Every structure is written in structure tokens, then in C-alpha cells.
Amino acid sequence: MTLAPIVTVHMTAALLATAIGPVALWARLGRQQRPRLHRAFGYGWVTLMIVAALSAIFIHGASNFSLAGFSPLHLFIPFVLYNFIRSFIALSRGEIERHRRHMQGVYIGACLIAGLFTLIPGRYLGDLIWHDWLRLT
Numbered sequence: 001m002t003l004a005p006i007v008t009v010h011m012t013a014a015l016l017a018t019a020i021g022p023v024a025l026w027a028r029l030g031r032q033q034r035p036r037l038h039r040a041f042g043y044g045w046v047t048l049m050i051v052a053a054l055s056a057i058f059i060h061g062a063s064n065f066s067l068a069g070f071s072p073l074h075l076f077i078p079f080v081l082y083n084f085i086r087s088f089i090a091l092s093r094g095e096i097e098r099h100r101r102h103m104q105g106v107y108i109g110a111c112l113i114a115g116l117f118t119l120i121p122g123r124y125l126g127d128l129i130w131h132d133w134l135r136l137t
Contacts, residue, residue, distance in 0.1 A: 010055040017048035
């Protein structure tokens with residue numbers, strides 16, 4: 001099983017976003033806040049998440065749970081985009097706590113939860129990892 005180029009783009013952006021997200025999200029917490037680090041990693045994280053979300057539009061499957069090739073995981077696309085819009089509106093209004101909640105929600109929902117569902121055996125990437133790479137079945 002080989003990866004299609006769009007899947008490679010999506011997976012790379014998603015994995016990098018999952019890796020740098022905690023730095024962006026939690027650089028402003030605690031006693032020693034690091035606004036430059038937060039902003040730099042934040043811009044990178046948002047960019048990677050938008051690439052991951054938009055590339056997911058072009059990834060289609062033929063599972064029992066898909067409609068015209070779109071699975072329930074595709075619902076994370078509008079979730080990510082909506083929450084980014086709401087987050088930046090909150091930020092422009094000075095509502096920092098609301099901005100934080102939206103961004104943390106995107107990280108938990110789109111990076112962690114969607115990432116786990118992607119790795120379920122029977123899904124393309126799940127089969128690639130469990131069967132082809134790790135040879136567990």
C-alpha cells in the first residue's frame with residue numbers, strides 16, 4: 001500500500017501540527033509566559049492545521065460509513081475552520097480566554113480525537129500502520 005500525494009501532504013501537516021500544538025497552546029500558561037514562542041509556534045500550528053483541513057477535502061474513501069466518499073471524520077474540516085474564525089474574532093475583541101478555549105478545542109478535537117479515529121484498523125492509514133508497517137496481523 002502506497003500513499004497518495006494528497007494523503008502524504010495531509011498526514012505530514014497533521015503530524016507536525018500535533019507535535020508543535022502543545023508548544024503553541026501552552027507557551028502562554030504558567031508563571032513564565034513566552035509570547036514570542038506562542039506567536040511563532042501559533043502561526044505555524046494554524047498554518048499546518050489549515051493545510052491538514054483543506055487537504056482532507058480531497059481524501060475520499062469507500063467505507064461503509066461514507067457518503068460520496070466523505071466519512072464522519074470529514075466533519076472536523078468545518079469544525080477546525082469555524083473554531084479558527086471564532087478564535088480570531090475573540091482575539092480581536094481581547095477575549096483571550098475564549099480564544100484559548102477555541103484553540104485548545106481544535107487541538108483536542110482535530111489533532112488528538114480525529115487522529116485516534118484515523119488509526120482505527122479498517123481505515124486507510126490504520127491499515128497502513130497496523131498491517132503494512134507494523135505487521136501486526
